[in-house]
Amino acid sequence: MIADILVQVVLPIFILISIGSVMQYIFRLDLYTLTKINFYYITPAAVFISMYKSEMSPALFGNVALFYTLYVLILYGVATLVSRQRKFTKGMKAAFSNSLIIDNAGNYGLPINTLAFKGDPLAGSIQALIMSMNSLVTFTYGVISIQGAKTEGLYRHAIKGFLKMPVPYALVLGLLMHIFSVPLPMFIYQPLQYGYQSMVAIALLTLGAQIIKYPLRLDRIEVYLSVGLRLLLAPAVGFILILILGLKGIPAQALLIASGMPVGVNTSILAEEYQNEPDFAAQTILISTLLNVITITGLISLTQFVA
Structure with a gap:
């Protein structure tokens, strides 16, 4: 399993x-353009397709949604406590919270799910829903928290900015079209x-370019705090919630x-x-992924205890 x-x-x-x-080292890529492509096309398309092709029952959908909601709320509470204790600035608090809440459910979680469950469609649909909900959190709380910090708490502007984001609309539209079995023309x-x-x-190409742009600083204690909580506390929270919910x-x-993914590329x-805090985000992603x-590997071996 480890070798696989x-x-x-x-x-x-x-x-x-x-x-x-x-x-990035050779060509000095335009990261602004790469970010826009991810932000306004790649991620919305992935969220829409995941919901449109979902294979979960309504009951399971509800259980997964409940699990993920509790999971995010607990991690948000932990991030808030740590941020207060460390006296982070508003911008750093937003970046730190995002590093705990937004994980790599898509481009890392989906391949691991496929390997661990040998392409099982039910497991794949669950991971796709987690990815979609993660994207929803990313482009709601993630965007609003950063914009609120950047505009000195003017959350009215933050909410306006969120309403311009395509991902929430892609999520709702994909889910509705799935529920009502609306056919989608091939040209769309x-x-x-x-x-x-x-x-x-x-x-991942964008992430690699960003890592080069922001050199690794091994003296940043907040990076280690984020990585430790993301890789150790988050799966522990997931395990406890699974037991409580009787899944x-x-x-x-x-x-x-899904609860043990590294910090997400979307951060x-x-x-x-x-x-x-782009350098902090790039470093937490790199170290947590490594x-x-x-x-x-250890988490996959523990799945036998919740079978």
């Missing part, structure tokens, strides 16, 4: 990140599918693995988009 994870999932991910880093479906299929490559079988196993995309090689 390293060769089939982790190695391809790090090859893409490395390619992005090399391309295919461009969205192309965007969905390109998500892993574009997002069993593939749903429980899929949610346990860096948001940080770059709004210029809010260390996740160890933690996700």
